[in-house]
Amino acid sequence: MVCLVTGSSRGLGKATALAFGRNGHQVVVHYRDNKTEAEAVASIINEAIALKADVRYPDDIKTLVDTVIKKWGRIDVLVNNAGITRESLLVKTSVQDFDEIINTNLKGPFNLTRAVSRYMMKQKSGHIINISSYAGVKGKEGLSVYSASKAGLIALTKTAAREFGRYNIMVNAVLPGYMLTDMGIGSGEKAKELALQDNLVKEYSNPDNVAEFICYLAGTTGITGQVFNLDSRIL
Ligand SMILES: NC(=O)c1ccc[n+]([C@@H]2O[C@H](COP(=O)([O-])OP(=O)(O)OC[C@H]3O[C@@H](n4cnc5c(N)ncnc54)[C@H](OP(=O)(O)O)[C@@H]3O)[C@@H](O)[C@H]2O)c1
Numbered sequence: 055m056v057c058l059v060t061g062s063s064r065g066l067g068k069a070t071a072l073a074f075g076r077n078g079h080q081v082v083v084h085y086r087d088n089k090t091e092a093e094a095v096a097s098i099i100n101e102a103i104a105l106k107a108d109v110r111y112p113d114d115i116k117t118l119v120d121t122v123i124k125k126w127g128r129i130d131v132l133v134n135n136a137g138i139t140r141e142s143l144l145v146k147t148s149v150q151d152f153d154e155i156i157n158t159n160l161k162g163p164f165n166l167t168r169a170v171s172r173y174m175m176k177q178k179s180g181h182i183i184n185i186s187s188y189a190g191v192k193g194k195e196g197l198s199v200y201s202a203s204k205a206g207l208i209a210l211t212k213t214a215a216r217e218f219g220r221y222n223i224m225v226n227a228v229l230p231g232y233m234l235t236d237m238g239i240g241s242g243e244k245a246k247e248l249a250l251q252d253n254l255v256k257e258y259s260n261p262d263n264v265a266e267f268i269c270y271l272a273g274t275t276g277i278t279g280q281v282f283n284l285d286s287r288i289l
Contacts, residue, residue, distance in 0.1 A: 115165040
């Protein structure tokens, strides 16, 4: 399968790209800034290319998808993983931060879904897996826009699943638990502590385990429109 994992220069995206690679798939290692890291990930996968694109911009995404189609002629799996967060109370959140978070976390997956679904519809097959978050279901103090973007992504997942089911395109969302990636570490000590407080097994989420789940899901048939919670806090 040809698998495009957005934001796979580091964190969960990197673990997911490597998991697809280990399972013998062709992988697009996508990044925005970290070319060296993305190329390093691609270099340890048997068949992979590292490609740059900013998910916020439809023209960037069109070029990215055109390049993949030129190389492999198809796209079987899209994992909408690239994301950002910025912590601030709603009352102090700037309109610029609102735009940046929504454009990355929600418009980005929209741009990618639109671009790849044309090819998946022709293929009459495909998997789109959107990485949402516990915050998108429960809300989180200090993360109003992030939570809203992730809630929007769940609604996008369900709607796309309804529209694409007839083309045999599966669309699902995965909620990882709190992971000690750059994003998780960058959120600070207080956030890390709180994440463990409600966690039933008092463990952070392991990106490699989440990645294996994503890989497994991409290999299933007939499962669509679902939200898979891998966070051991009760929803
Ligand atoms: N960490 C957690 O605890 C946690 C929990 C639940 C859900 N999630 C979700 O899981 C996903 C991955 O998180 P992570 O912790 O692995 O994040 P991370 O380590 O901060 O990595 C973010 C990735 O997204 C890319 N990216 C950011 N903005 C982009 C843009 N405008 N265009 C293209 N690529 C962009 C980055 O590319 P560059 O390296 O090139 O900058 C990087 O590869 C995110 O959607 C996040 O919301 C994370």
